Amino acid sequence: MQIREIDVHDQAQLREWYAAEGAAIDQDRPFAVRRTFDALVNQVTVPSDYYQPVLLAAFDGERIVGTADLGYALKDNTHLADLEITVVPDCRRRGIGRSLYADATARRRAAGRTSACGELNVVDDEGPLAFARAMGAESVHEEDHLVLDLPMDAEHLRRLEARAAGDYEIVRWQGRCPDDLIDAYAAMRTQMNQDVPTGELDHEAVVMTPERIRSGEERLAKSYDICVAVARRADGVLGGYSLVYLPLGRDHALQDDTLVMPGHRGHRLGLALKLATYAAIATEHPERTRFHTWTAPENRAMHATNTAFGYRPVERMHEVQVKD
Template sequence: MSTLQITIAERELPENVDDTSESARLFREYVDLRNAISSEQTGGADDFSATYRESLGQAKGQTSERQHRLLAIHEGHVIGIGAVDVSLHELQAPAYADVGVHEGFRSRGVAAALLAEVDRLLHEEGRSATQTWVVHPPAPGPTRTAATGWGVVPADTPSVRFLERAGFALEQVERMSSLRLGAESPAMFERMRDTAAEKADGYSVRTWSGRTPDDELESLAQLHARMSTDVPAGALEVEPEQWDAKRLADYEQNALEHMQRQLLHAVAYDAHGAPVAFTLLSLGAGREVAFQEDTLVHADHRGHRLGALVKAANLLQLLEKHPERTRVTTWNAEENRHMLDVNEQLGFEAIGFEGAWQRREAAA
């Protein structure tokens, strides 16, 4: 196929998603294409789609990253999208980058043009290492094994060929798992919670929804910081994150107010009242799915079933406060066998795999 005539432009944020401005029209097309690509990668599921208002709110409320969003425009319409995110807190951390192209315009130079602009922005931002996470649908043929030795993705697919030509290496594979909620769920989660509590002598658990109480922010922020150092990362470059009460409060405000999410927390405390484990559920408005996000047990307190305890307690809170939710989706590194065991005991089943790809030097 011939190369298309396209224009690469950085997305402008409209005042609101419903106005008649050109920026609003292109913003809606950007969101539509992003959602379509996500649905294609996940077998037609719309669980990972975002509404126009959620997308605009997230972009306007972002305080932890500088986000660049790119549009590939052909004959006035968005046919490709790109992203570059750089942390405003960890100034040496790898950047996140991504490109995607409408299925009707692939193999015509659009992704390459987007990647060239991504590389220009990375150079401008002074970031060398780049990471991206890509959902890989099942496909026949050979597979590519992650550098960790755990998990594979199909090797002979357009996305893998593009990533490897661009200098990316598959560092890690994450398992996407789903839990169906049903009539048997309350009793199952109660048994899991009670069994875990027997092993967690001297610990207590507390749940709440919405914002973290002010008097908990600082201590919980320190647990959030450990997500960057204590979870399996394979050979992915990681800069230890610095969290404080304000950063955690800003993160929750963006989720609750700008992205229109509900947050459900479960936290375990030691005998001195210090938080030592937590888990978080995030719920988008008007959906049946909930997302199991960060879960962490402090390294000094492992071996007491605290991960199972907080997860079961939070799932019970979900059933009580949001009975309209029918399933929960989560992600875990394939080598994180302990947490996968916990999820499998709760009833999670694998539904897909996501590759964590890394390029250590941006193209010149």
């Protein structure tokens, strides 16, 4: 067995890497949300000012039997590396994961990164968590992976709408943020990064500038539709936002951030914003049959809102981190 960095411009090899990663994920997680192959191609072949990915593979002869997705943020958290490892189901218990971890660790240390973090998900088998701990990592943050089947019951939806805030205007866009809102939107995205629970994860909150948002919009447009709703008070001040990603060619939607800014909380704005994005998806993307979202157990306000919608937990996501 050999560990090698794959040539991301070799479509055949990249497809085999993608298939090996997918086989491992699908075996363990019935509700897993996997990126499309086109999204992977876009991520690893289009240069970014903000992130550098490295794809490693364990080869048994010419067959890829394990994968490591290694990456470095370039503008912030330069002490960190991202790392996620998978092993195809019929090749486990052979030390492949350990070999991938050792190779990735040597590479990230050579890059000057003193810590690695990644996400793993537990359904019934805690094997992935046991592996991470065996490598010296600790679980530093947990979130519930929640799903909501679409469409929602019409009567239940009406009851939710009756509870939502009515003294804010909901402004919605798809794709590119309007120029006149970009500064306020960037400020809210930064606030989200500062407020979102991250447990004991050793990282710094990312500052979202208008330039960074524009760069992200341009890159993501090749793989996702983006739906955003913001709440605007009568004086023009934005009080919150909700962000949804719709992977191209898939039948689900990813409910990402929902934030209510300090000073605007207590008005059920989170509910109103989620209803706005739900309405947009139901009307404009009826092919979507499921929403996915992730919420920390200690985020009681958002858990209450998600429960009111009808979201149900399907797995527990652990953010794990190892430090030199």
